[in-house]
Amino acid sequence: xxxxxxxxxxxxxxxxxxxxxxxxxxxxxxxxxxxxxxxxxxxxxxxxxxxxxxxxxxxxxxxxxxxxxxxxxxxxxxxxxxxxxxxxxxxxxxxxxxxxxxxxxxxxxxxxxxxxxxxxxxxxxxxxxxxxxxxxxxxxxxxxxxxxxxxxxxxxxxxxxxxxxxxxxxxxxxxxxxxxxxxxxxxxxxxxxxxxxxxxxxxxxxxxxxxxxxxxxxxxxxxxxxxxxxxxxxxxxxxxxxxxxxxxxxxxxxxxxxxxxxxxxxxxxxxxxxxxxx
Numbered sequence: 154x155x156x157x158x159x160x161x162x163x164x165x166x167x168x169x170x171x172x173x174x175x176x177x178x179x180x181x182x183x184x185x186x187x188x189x190x191x192x193x194x195x196x197x198x199x200x201x202x203x204x205x206x207x208x209x210x211x212x213x214x215x216x217x218x219x220x221x222x223x224x225x226x227x228x229x230x231x232x233x234x235x236x237x238x239x240x241x242x243x244x245x246x247x248x249x250x251x252x253x254x255x256x257x258x259x260x261x262x263x264x265x266x267x268x269x270x271x272x273x274x275x276x277x278x279x280x281x282x283x284x285x286x287x288x289x290x291x292x293x294x295x296x297x298x299x300x301x302x303x304x305x306x307x308x309x310x311x312x313x314x315x316x317x318x319x320x321x322x323x324x325x326x327x328x329x330x331x332x333x334x335x336x337x338x339x340x341x342x343x344x345x346x347x348x349x350x351x352x353x354x355x356x357x358x359x360x361x362x363x364x365x366x367x368x369x370x371x372x373x374x375x376x377x378x379x380x381x382x383x384x385x386x387x388x389x390x391x392x393x394x395x396x397x398x399x400x401x402x403x404x405x406x407x408x409x410x411x412x413x414x415x416x417x418x419x420x421x422x423x424x425x426x427x428x429x430x431x
Contacts, residue, residue: 155263160188185241190267201271204278206264211257211286258289265297272335277304280331287329294333304332304341358428365417365426370399379403386418387411393418401427 164182168174171181182189209217268278278298282290287306295303307330316324334341352362374381380399384407385392400407410416410427417426 155187155259156191156266160191162188162192164189164192187264187267190264190271194267194270197271199271199273202273202276204268204272204276205280206268206278207281208261209257210283211254217257217260254286254289257286258293261290262293262297265293269297269335274336275339275341276335277341278333281309281328282331283328284325287331290331294331298333298335299337301337302334304334306331352430358430360428360430363428363430366429368401368416368427369396370401372399374399386416389418391418 171177211217265278272278280290280294291303291306309328309330310326311328312326316326319325332341349362352364354362370377370380372380377399380401380403381395382400382404383392383395384400402410407416415428417428419426
């Protein structure tokens with residue numbers, strides 16, 4: 154309801170408060186972000202490639218927008234400074250509030266709905282948050298963007314030094330950046346082209362250039378018993394035994410690699426290697 158509620162407002166340009174007004178391609182907007190998102194629907198519906206938001210973390214000391222409230226204490230609230238410059242009411246969401254998580258979720262839900270409308274079909278939204286509300290945010294985004302459109306949850310190392318403030322003795326040194334796409338099945342992060350250095354094709358492998366990779370595992374038999382077995386070359390009958398830390402793959406995967414001719418069999422009982430293609 155909040156997302157669909159119409160407003161009778163407009164954006165007012167402020168050239169006198171701006172820098173390089175006539176030349177810049179950037180736009181900075183001040184105001185209640187819910188109202189601004191509604192205003193942007195007309196001009197930018199389905200045209201935004203990426204959205205990054207850094208919302209209140211709801212730590213108990215954050216001020217968040219109240220989308221549904223009574224004004225019976227209006228004068229008292231004004232005296233306490235609970236309005237911003239545009240007369241939007243703010244309130245401090247203390248953890249003693251019975252709707253502590255619910256108020257934050259209500260604020261986020263409508264804004265994320267409108268943000269999704271602005272994204273292009275191959276668009277992406279990134280949201281910074283910490284452990285406090287990340288679970289709730291995932292559920293909200295799953296509902297608005299769809300579970301299949303979850304891209305990843307980046308872990309961002311936020312501090313270098315040990316944090317001694319936690320009573321439980323655990324130093325939390327990371328936060329998260331949650332990523333969702335507008336549509337599923339779209340490759341969002343393309344990255345850099347993979348380097349072909351170290352790869353060659355001396356035997357004209359139809360799959361292209363390759364490099365050898367060690368097939369020995371990294372787990373003891375008690376840790377991964379399925380990786381400990383005798384490996385036999387089906388063409389020669391040579392038994393290469395089992396390395397101390399097992400093989401990298403289980404029997405089923407190894408059989409598939411053998412069938413695809415991706416195993417490099419040494420002449421003697423040396424380390425068996427795998428063809429890794431670019």
